Amino acid sequence: MMLEEKVKLIAQDLGFDDCKFTRAKEASHSQEFQKWLDENKNGDMEWMENNPERRKDPRLLLQGASTVIVLALNYFPIDKGVSNKSGIGRFAKYAWGNDYHDVIDKKLKNFAKALEELGGEQRFYVDYGPILERDFATDAGVGWNGKSTVQIHPKLGTWFFLAELVTTLDLNPDQPMPNRCGSCTKCIDCCPTDAITAPNIMDPRRCISYFTIEHKGSIPLEFREPIGDRVFGCDDCLEVCPWNRFANASKEVKFAVREFVDMPLINFLELNERDFRDLFRKSPVKRLGRERFLRNVCIAIGNSGKEKDIPHLRKALNEESELIREHAQWAIDAIKSRSSIVHK
Ligand code: B12
Ligand code: SF4
Ligand code: SF4
Structure with a gap:
């Protein structure tokens, strides 16, 4: 069996949905990245x-680096209609299950061990690593960078994570695929805050x-209303992408939907530090911390709540954190001003 086939088999055995190779070289959009940094984006x-x-x-990550192995892991959860109920906040789909960093890190450790046996030395990364993941995914032919900047896979659509192993093994590169966005602009048009300022250019701020x-x-005040009922992340520019028509549910059991996705927003206001840590154990939400999470929850209640929610928000006005108090007051004012319009 060829070395390339052996490596792809390891990826398959570890549950990855795709595995492609490209040369370890300067990223094709390194200049765009520098510009992005220079503009403080x-x-x-x-x-x-x-x-x-x-x-x-x-090549600066590992002496003798020859190949970047790019991996894709599908996280598309089975939607049980959780995101449509009233009084429930919206979490981005990638956070419906356990933290992908932990899940993928484990797989990458095993991958690296297997490659060592084939004579390679490697470093591996998922998200947190200093590597322009989507550039290498495009070069390796995993998919293409959509106008939303999200990497699109022809079979998985937008719903997958990327991970890489930079290795000294010399693997024959795969062919990049053409960009298939065509004349579509759905992701740009749907963005509630006009964050996609031009095709392939997104301003995180x-x-x-x-x-x-x-x-x-x-x-900032101008962004609070467009946030709507979202409490963690945003999927709008992913949801509208026509390439998601082929997406199937993830096979990874650790990405199964967790109970907090279906919890009423006001219940989150009752969580103390320990409850918060328990509820979001092994979830990416845990890293946000209780203070910032409740900040988001207040905005979501302010945008989607009713007068009956005001007593819960009033309780939050007694929080030690100025950040929570300020957002709770904003939410109370937002609900009141909405109901005064209705009663007029
Ligand atoms: C910082 C970051 C964010 C920031 C900034 C996002 C951004 N677009 O830059 C924020 C917090 C906003 C964010 C949001 C999300 N993120 Co994020 N994020 C990252 C991170 C850590 C770095 C991205 C980065 O380098 N940005 C800097 C910009 C300049 O780079 P870039 O967007 O990748 O752009 C490249 C191309 O667009 C290209 N380019 C630039 N200009 C042009 C022009 C043309 C014409 C062309 C062709 C190309 C091109 O060059 C750039 C440099 O390579 C990566 C992990 C990693 N290490 O790469 C995850 C990552 C990109 N995020 C991920 C996810 C899942 C998300 C969310 C979907 C989460 C959510 N639902 O809330 C959203 C998607 C929002 C969006 N439209 O991008 C996944 C994406 C997987 C995928 N299929 O693409 C990644 C890869 C993490 C992972 N390992 O899976 N993220
Ligand atoms: S994640 Fe949401 S806010 Fe960010 S670019 Fe996409 S649609 Fe716009
Ligand atoms: S919504 Fe349309 S333009 Fe945006 S990434 Fe998907 S195919 Fe490309």
Whole structure:
């Protein structure tokens, strides 16, 4: 069996949905990335500024790096209608199950061990690593970077994670595929905050995913209403993508839908630190922390709640955190101003 086939078999055995190879070389859009940094589009994500040269070129990650192995893992959950009930906040689908970092990290460790036996030395990454994952995914022919900047796979659509192993093994590269967005602009048109400023250019400082997951402080007033009932991430530019018509449910049991996805928003206001940690154990939401999560919950109640929710928000006005108090007050005012319009 050829080395390439052996590696693809390892990926399949570990449950990955796709595995492709490309050369370890400077990322094809390293200049665009530098421009993005120079324009401070990383916002609060200061960690993106750390050693940008390394992020642009995987040869700086491992001496003798020859190949980038790019992996795709489907996370599409079976939707039981959870996202449509009133009084329930919306979590991005990628967070409906257990934290993908932990799930994929385990698989990558085993992958690296198997490659060692084939004579390779490697570093592996999923999300947190200093590598432009979508550039290498495109070069390897996993899919193409859609106008939303999300990588589209011809069979999985938008609903998959990326992971990479940078290895000294010399593997024959796969062929990139053409960009198949065509004249479609659905993702650009649907974005509630106009964060996709041009095809393939997204400004995180306008993105709901950024505000609800990465942003540390108070949410700027102009973005609070467009956030709607979202409490963690945003899927709008993914949901509308026509390439999702082929998507099937993920086979990974650890991505099975967790109970918190279906919990009434007001119940989240009752969580103390320990309850929060217990409820979101092994979930990516845990890393957000209770304070920022309740900030998001207040906005979602402010946008979708009713007068009966006001007493719950009033309780939140006694929180120690100024961040929570300020967002709870905003939510009370938003509900009141809506109901005064209705009563007029
Ligand atoms: C920072 C980050 C974010 C930020 C910024 C996103 C962004 N678009 O930059 C925020 C918090 C907003 C975010 C949101 C989301 N993220 Co995120 N994120 C990342 C992270 C850590 C870095 C991305 C990055 O380098 N951004 C900098 C910009 C410049 O790079 P880029 O968007 O990848 O753009 C490249 C191309 O677009 C290209 N390019 C630029 N200009 C042009 C012009 C033309 C004409 C062309 C052809 C190409 C091109 O060059 C750029 C550099 O390579 C990656 C993991 C990683 N290490 O790569 C995950 C990652 C991109 N995120 C992921 C996910 C799942 C999401 C969300 C779907 C989560 C959610 N539902 O809320 C959203 C999607 C929002 C969106 N439209 O992108 C997945 C995406 C998987 C996929 N199928 O694409 C990744 C790969 C994590 C993973 N390992 O699976 N994310
Ligand atoms: S994740 Fe939401 S806010 Fe961000 S670019 Fe996509 S649609 Fe716009
Ligand atoms: S919605 Fe349309 S333009 Fe956007 S990524 Fe999907 S196919 Fe491309």
